[in-house]
Amino acid sequence: MSAVSLHGVDKRFGEVHALDGIELTVDSGEFVSLIGPSGCGKSTLLRVVADLEQPSAGTVAVGGKAPRQARLDQEYGIAFQQAGLLEWRTVTENVELPLHVHGMSKARRRARAAELLELVGLTEFAGSRPSELSGGMQQRVAIARALAPSPRLLLMDEPFGALDEMTRERMQAELLRIARETGAAVLFVTHSIPEAVVLSDRVVVMSPRPGRITDIVGGRRPGGGDPTDDPTDLAPDDIEDVRESGTFFAAITAVREALRKGHG
Amino acid sequence: MTASRVLPPVAFGIAVLAAWEVLVVVAGVPAFLLPAPTAIAAQIGAQFDVLVSTAAVTGGNALVGLVAGFVLGVVLALLAAGSRLVSDVLTPVVLAASAVPIVALAPVFTTMFGSTTEIPRRLVVTLVVVVPVFVSTARGLRQVQPVHAELMSSLAATPWQHARFVRLPGAVPFVMTGLRLAAPAAVIAAVVAEYFGGLQNGLGSRISSAAANTAYARAWAFVAASIALGLLFHLAGLLAERLLTRGRTT
Numbered sequence: 001m002s003a004v005s006l007h008g009v010d011k012r013f014g015e016v017h018a019l020d021g022i023e024l025t026v027d028s029g030e031f032v033s034l035i036g037p038s039g040c041g042k043s044t045l046l047r048v049v050a051d052l053e054q055p056s057a058g059t060v061a062v063g064g065k066a067p068r069q070a071r072l073d074q075e076y077g078i079a080f081q082q083a084g085l086l087e088w089r090t091v092t093e094n095v096e097l098p099l100h101v102h103g104m105s106k107a108r109r110r111a112r113a114a115e116l117l118e119l120v121g122l123t124e125f126a127g128s129r130p131s132e133l134s135g136g137m138q139q140r141v142a143i144a145r146a147l148a149p150s151p152r153l154l155l156m157d158e159p160f161g162a163l164d165e166m167t168r169e170r171m172q173a174e175l176l177r178i179a180r181e182t183g184a185a186v187l188f189v190t191h192s193i194p195e196a197v198v199l200s201d202r203v204v205v206m207s208p209r210p211g212r213i214t215d216i217v218g219g220r221r222p223g224g225g226d227p228t229d230d231p232t233d234l235a236p237d238d239i240e241d242v243r244e245s246g247t248f249f250a251a252i253t254a255v256r257e258a259l260r261k262g263h264g
Numbered sequence: 265m266t267a268s269r270v271l272p273p274v275a276f277g278i279a280v281l282a283a284w285e286v287l288v289v290v291a292g293v294p295a296f297l298l299p300a301p302t303a304i305a306a307q308i309g310a311q312f313d314v315l316v317s318t319a320a321v322t323g324g325n326a327l328v329g330l331v332a333g334f335v336l337g338v339v340l341a342l343l344a345a346g347s348r349l350v351s352d353v354l355t356p357v358v359l360a361a362s363a364v365p366i367v368a369l370a371p372v373f374t375t376m377f378g379s380t381t382e383i384p385r386r387l388v389v390t391l392v393v394v395v396p397v398f399v400s401t402a403r404g405l406r407q408v409q410p411v412h413a414e415l416m417s418s419l420a421a422t423p424w425q426h427a428r429f430v431r432l433p434g435a436v437p438f439v440m441t442g443l444r445l446a447a448p449a450a451v452i453a454a455v456v457a458e459y460f461g462g463l464q465n466g467l468g469s470r471i472s473s474a475a476a477n478t479a480y481a482r483a484w485a486f487v488a489a490s491i492a493l494g495l496l497f498h499l500a501g502l503l504a505e506r507l508l509t510r511g512r513t514t
Contacts, residue, residue, distance in 0.1 A: 084411035088433045
């Protein structure tokens with residue numbers, strides 16, 4: 001079963017045609033990036049999947065369910081550009097929030113939060129307040145929070161957009177490792193071409209007015225393919241090799257040309 | 265707090281008191297205009313037990329009114345945040361109340377409730393406190409970060425969960441700011457309300473009776489006690505605010 005499937009999705013905000021005839025399927029465990037200039041509707045598309053916006057037309061399925069049901073069942077976890085941590089709660093309590101909202105017992109959510117903080121490498125900050133953490137660490141807490149209910153799908157809206165370049169590259173490696181360890185599919189909105197290419201199995205290129213998909217380019221693995229066929233290429237150690245490899249630059253060029261074509 | 269921060273204001277205060285003393289003695293200022301600090305200090309020593317007991321009465325009134333007004337202000341703000349209709353009715357009324365010189369109501373309340381009870385003073389304090397607490401709490405409840413609202417929607421949180429996890433804790437710094445502003449105002453209201461008759465057991469009534477009896481230094485001793493009480497409430501409010509907003513950036 002696919003993690004996300006979109007057929008003929010349209011979204012209009014009054015006169016503005018934000019999304020036009022979107023056809024897209026994200027397989028389970030697949031990492032797909034949405035890239036395009038501002039106003040191309042990539043964030044809107046993510047929000048439609050998250051049931052934070054209703055499509056004007058078309059069908060959306062998340063984990064085989066209607067988006068509203070998927071949201072109620074916590075089929076997805078979401079991370080925004082701002083970490084959006086609740087500053088009066090400790091790091092642990094922030095990670096627990098989705099479980100707390102859904103009524104899990106305190107002992108069980110404590111245990112789950114401890115697991116997740118280990119996954120994102122923040123165990124020693126479990127009792128800290130968000131204000132004591134750097135931007136990158138706060139974003140890791142937000143990712144841990146998104147993963148708390150063990151979703152099969154992670155939705156990310158430019159989560160590293162506010163971070164400096166060094167932190168950003170480290171976070172990308174972390175995210176790839178986490179995606180591999182959890183086996184979750186990821187739908188990732190970005191406007192950084194290298195970020196999209198280095199992270200993704202497939203890069204979905206979008207153009208504005210109306211927002212539509214103009215091309216789909218293979219990322220690290222040109223041409224896409226089954227993400228489980230070669231798990232070693234997801235190893236975080238390899239990400240630095242990927243950044244310097246020929247296929248990486250070829251993919252960057254392909255995405256850049258697709259973006260230019262979409263603009264023309 | 266370091267000595268370099270404490271020392272200058274303390275030195276300044278002592279210098280002012282010394283200049284005051286010199287001015288009164290050298291220029292021969294009559295006591296009804298300005299008694300000497302040493303004369304006031306002597307009265308503070310002589311009247312110390314009375315000062316403490318009257319300060320306790322006035323402080324008690326201020327505290328009861330502060331708590332009642334605080335609870336009322338927070339509850340009204342919660343109601344206003346929960347319902348558009350309540351907000352539309354309540355907000356203008358409370359804001360209009362902020363323009364009313366509330367201590368002016370003290371003689372009216374004394375007539376209403378009689379002069380043998382503390383209720384009129386406590387009621388005045390309550391009304392003085394409600395306004396700033398309501399205004400700042402209402403503002404805090406409205407200020408939800410969009411990212412937090414989105415997050416709670418994505419978690420399929422109910423309106424009550426949204427209030428419990430985000431809105432109420434998010435409003436705490438605003439509520440505490442309201443309390444900090446209201447605390448010294450509560451003392452002012454409690455003292456001034458006593459000027460308009462009723463029981464003669466508090467600081468305000470002692471100030472007015474001492475002044476009426478030409479015991480100027482004694483009147484000033486009670487003024488000094490009022491200042492001390494006001495500072496105590498101010499510091500308590502500040503401390504409560506600090507304690508409850510630790511670790512926050514806003």
